[in-house]
Amino acid sequence: MASSLGGVAAPAEGRSGDARVGRIRISLWIVVALGVVLPLLAAPALTENLSFSFYLMLWIILCTSFNLVAGFTGYMPFGYVAFYGVGAYATGVLHKTYGLPMPGALVCAALAGAAVSLLLAPTLRLKGVYFGIVSLALAVIFRLVVSMLPEDITGGSMGLILARANDPQTTYYVTVAVLAACLAAAGWLAFSRTGVALRAVRDDADAAAIVGIDVTRTRLKAWVLAATFPAVVGGLEAWYTNAIDPEASFNILVTAKVIVYSMAGGLGTLLGPVLGAGALYGIDHLIWQKFPVLNLMFLGIIIMVMILVFPRGLVGSFAQRFPLLRRYIP
Amino acid sequence: MTADLLLQGLINGLILGLIYSLIGLSLNIIFGVLRVVNFAHGEFIILGAYAAYFLQRLLGLSPFLAMPVIFVMFALIGWALYFVLVKRLARSDDPETASLLVMFGLSITLGALMLFFFEADARSLDYMLEPPFLMFGNIVIPTTRLVALAITLVITGITAWFLYRTFPGKALRAVIMNRSAVATVGIDVEKLSAMTFGIGLGFAGVTGVLLAMIFPAFSPFAGADYTLIGFIIIVLGGLGHPIGALVGGLLFGVTEQVTVVLADNSVALLVGFALMIAVIFFRPSGLFGRQQLR
Amino acid sequence: MxxxxxxxxxxxxxxxxxxxxxxxxxxxxxxxxxxxxxxxxxxxxxxxxxxxxxxxxxxxxxxxxxxxxxxxxxxxxVGRTFQVPKLFPRMTLLENLAAPFTTGDASDAEVYERSAEWLNRVELYRLRHNYAEELSGGQQKLVELARMMVAQPxxxxxxxxxxxxxxxxALLIIRLIEAMxxxxxxxxxxxxxxxxxxxxxxxxxxxxxxxxxxxxxxxxxxxxxxxxxxxxxxx
Structure with a gap:
């Protein structure tokens, strides 16, 4: 070991080893992303029942983007479903009421999600419990406002039927593309310097400012990105099921499931939410078919057990158990 | 005529507000002492209503007599839940957010259980008071609301006496102000915390009976609404501040009822939320609290 | 100045x-x-x-x-350290030292070299992949010092x-301050x-x-x- 004031360059083998660590981590993420996207792309050729794979993609996208705000910046938005609902309604209203073609409506949904996130950006000044409560309240406000809008635009509390748009095959492939984009965006964010800045802000906002990080702008980047994808997903779901209504589009259970899936996998890692969504959506799907009401109960119990017993999730617990492998986990 | 309607709204608001403030009071005692935001509060309130319903159906107990029974029942449940759930939270990285999540899980679980056992139909308590309405000039007030108001005042009085005149009450307020100092002067914080959670849930149960008396019907779905009302009230009055809840409750009750006169129910809730968000941004410690954003 | x-x-x-x-x-x-x-x-x-x-x-x-x-x-x-060190607890030491560079235009290689140099100077290079929260209080103070100095304030x-x-x-810290x-x-x-x-x-x-x-x-x-x-x- 060099003395503190003498030779100070990094040992060559340390340097090349550390560069390799970074490369391995990125490659692993690419492998995981391809491993998720390619089978889903092939699914229509293999099976008639696309519903399961469609919703699987939906949850992976929701959890991955939720992780950008909850895992990388440390906020817990209980009203996350608001972005999803806004996207569903933007798509539904623009398509049905104003006759915009579906692709255009989806792009507008993404823009609407981003716009709403900018509108709500001031809430990022709030901390902890206050942020959670306000976020939840905002989701309820959105639902109330949407159901109070004129019926000839949004269909009121009955919602809208988009029968004309019915094209599950196309919807499916568009969703695969959105999934790929989401995984790529999350990877870009996590491996870029913005990713380091984000986690610094999450760990200690004052310290982050001290080292020159613009805390507000850094948070905003993640926040907007984390709001855009659920808005698109809301639109995709509206397109797929051909129906929207305020209760379903702003259902707090969407937030609940997103939280459970991503926490189970492990917030703060890229791998965690994907793994959590894949595993738990599968289980959820099986239970849901047999006992719809008990399913809710299990969801609640899983949240409690999760937080009390292993709050860092599958991937987080693995990393704690094997600290030497930790540096390779994307 | 409009003036009469507004006056009616104002009086309704004051009465309901005081009853609502019970929700805020118990939420605030729990948050103040335990730093736990009880997301499942609304579900316990609805459970209280169901308890009164079944005590009446099965044992013929009137809702008034059921209240003390329910208080004790829920206090015991709270005591037990403290050891099962709340105590473990202290060990997590970020206890406040973790508490929010755990209680969120509990709220979903309880909601599902109620749906499973009691089904989705609305129920109502079966009792009558004579006369059903009292008239004061042009103002009509249902007798049940006045009775509920009286009960609320009694409960608030007892709570104030407990908090300011008895030893455990004073200890409890001391914990709200400075948790670490209290442990060093020899108060058993754990026992006090368990008691607090018990009292908090006991209040929630009784509040449920009162709300079931003044509103025509209740169902498993209403829990979330009461939780939100509770959140609005404690944010208005100041998180963790028992007296603030009273003011927050009155403020929300009046706002809600006056808006109902001028517009309708959903607008009333919207205005309530707007009020809450305005307070959070302009006076984050609440109207009466001293506690800052964190 | x-x-x-x-x-x-x-x-x-x-x-x-x-x-x-x-x-x-x-x-x-x-x-x-x-x-x-x-x-x-x-x-x-x-x-x-x-x-x-x-x-x-x-x-x-x-x-x-x-x-x-x-x-x-x-x-x-302007750099700063605190009485109780304010690190990024769930990031590795290398990431802690990379945080000041998230806004600049230094190349990845340069960031690594400078971080490694400072981790060497505070004699913690071998712990570079550990999370900051895993270090002792004194070591955390050294990392905070390194994180400040790596930005060349x-x-x-x-x-x-x-x-x-x-x-x-403390002796090591005195020598580092002396050299500043x-x-x-x-x-x-x-x-x-x-x-x-x-x-x-x-x-x-x-x-x-x-x-x-x-x-x-x-x-x-x-x-x-x-x-x-x-x-x-x-x-």
């Missing part, structure tokens, strides 16, 4: 700083002494923008820092760098209770008492100043 003019800061009715003026020339160490509550940390918080001063001025190389947000002040070359504010550090680590003016080319504002090391390291010393400058001068002057003796021993 840094000139503070007649700075005041009040919290509610409480006057934490009552008109403090001081000056740090280029590549000099200014020691700041004072009892608990004398306003030392408040002064540091004002300089790097965590607090907004009530009146007065703070100038770095002739331009005022007033009204700038903390991250912009950092970008002007012009002025550093050190808040109690020796508090809670064992003697051998010449080797690293930065000015230092050193806040500490530890009289011996302040006397040893500082070119000039300011004593704060109840939010005001009580005395100013070289180590020998301060040591024999009757007001200082009175404030430290009499109170």
């Amino acid at each position: 840094l000139r503070v003019t007649d700075l005041t800061k009040t919290f509610g009715g409480l006057k934490a700083l009552g008109g403090v003026s001081l000056h740090i020339p280029e590549k000099r160490v200014l020691g700041l002494l004072g009892m608990n509550g004398s306003g030392k940390t408040t002064l540091l918080n004002c300089i790097n923008g965590l607090y907004e001063p009530s009146s007065g001025d703070i100038q770095l190389q002739g331009t005022s820092l007033l009204g700038l947000p903390t991250h912009k002040i950092a970008a002007r070359g 012009k002025l550093v504010l050190l808040d109690e760098p020796f508090a809670g550090v064992n003697p051998s680590l 003016p010449e080797r690293d080319g930065c000015s230092v504002l050193l806040v500490s209770h530890d009289l011996t090391s302040v006397y040893q390291l500082s070119h000039n010393i300011v004593v704060l008492h109840e939010g005001r400058v009580l005395a100013e001068g070289g180590a020998a002057e301060i040591r024999s100043n009757p007001d200082v003796i009175e404030a430290y021993l009499g109170a």
Whole structure:
């Protein structure tokens, strides 16, 4: 070991080893992303029942983007479903009421999600419990406002039927593309310097400012990105099921499931939410078919057990158990 | 005529507000002492209503007599839940957010259980008071609301006496102000915390009976609404501040009822939320609290 | 380098700083002494923008820092450590040291070289993949020092760098501070209770008492100043 004031360059083998660590981590993420996207792309050729794979993609996208705000910046938005609902309604209203073609409506949904996130950006000044409560309240406000809008635009509390748009095959492939984009965006964010800045802000906002990080702008980047994808997903779901209504589009259970899936996998890692969504959506799907009401109960119990017993999730617990492998986990 | 309607709204608001403030009071005692935001509060309130319903159906107990029974029942449940759930939270990285999540899980679980056992139909308590309405000039007030108001005042009085005149009450307020100092002067914080959670849930149960008396019907779905009302009230009055809840409750009750006169129910809730968000941004410690954003 | 003019800061009715003026020339160490509550940390918080001063001025190389947000002040070359180190606990040491570069245009290789160099200087290179939360308190202080220095600041504010550090680590920290003016080319504002090391390291010393400058001068002057003796021993 060099003395503190003498030779100070990094040992060559340390340097090349550390560069390799970074490369391995990125490659692993690419492998995981391809491993998720390619089978889903092939699914229509293999099976008639696309519903399961469609919703699987939906949850992976929701959890991955939720992780950008909850895992990388440390906020817990209980009203996350608001972005999803806004996207569903933007798509539904623009398509049905104003006759915009579906692709255009989806792009507008993404823009609407981003716009709403900018509108709500001031809430990022709030901390902890206050942020959670306000976020939840905002989701309820959105639902109330949407159901109070004129019926000839949004269909009121009955919602809208988009029968004309019915094209599950196309919807499916568009969703695969959105999934790929989401995984790529999350990877870009996590491996870029913005990713380091984000986690610094999450760990200690004052310290982050001290080292020159613009805390507000850094948070905003993640926040907007984390709001855009659920808005698109809301639109995709509206397109797929051909129906929207305020209760379903702003259902707090969407937030609940997103939280459970991503926490189970492990917030703060890229791998965690994907793994959590894949595993738990599968289980959820099986239970849901047999006992719809008990399913809710299990969801609640899983949240409690999760937080009390292993709050860092599958991937987080693995990393704690094997600290030497930790540096390779994307 | 409009003036009469507004006056009616104002009086309704004051009465309901005081009853609502019970929700805020118990939420605030729990948050103040335990730093736990009880997301499942609304579900316990609805459970209280169901308890009164079944005590009446099965044992013929009137809702008034059921209240003390329910208080004790829920206090015991709270005591037990403290050891099962709340105590473990202290060990997590970020206890406040973790508490929010755990209680969120509990709220979903309880909601599902109620749906499973009691089904989705609305129920109502079966009792009558004579006369059903009292008239004061042009103002009509249902007798049940006045009775509920009286009960609320009694409960608030007892709570104030407990908090300011008895030893455990004073200890409890001391914990709200400075948790670490209290442990060093020899108060058993754990026992006090368990008691607090018990009292908090006991209040929630009784509040449920009162709300079931003044509103025509209740169902498993209403829990979330009461939780939100509770959140609005404690944010208005100041998180963790028992007296603030009273003011927050009155403020929300009046706002809600006056808006109902001028517009309708959903607008009333919207205005309530707007009020809450305005307070959070302009006076984050609440109207009466001293506690800052964190 | 840094000139503070007649700075005041009040919290509610409480006057934490009552008109403090001081000056740090280029590549000099200014020691700041004072009892608990004398306003030392408040002064540091004002300089790097965590607090907004009530009146007065703070100038770095002739331009005022007033009204700038903390991250912009950092970008002007002001570094800071805290009495209780404020690291990023769930990031590795390498990531902690990379955080200051998230806004600049240094290449990845350059960031790595500079981080590695500083981890070597604080003798923690072998722990570079550990999370900051896994280190001891003294090691965390070293990492914080390295994270500050890796950005090549012009002025550093050190808040109690020796508090809670064992003697051998304290020696390393003293050697690092000693090297700061010449080797690293930065000015230092050193806040500490530890009289011996302040006397040893500082070119000039300011004593704060109840939010005001009580005395100013070289180590020998301060040591024999009757007001200082009175404030430290009499109170």
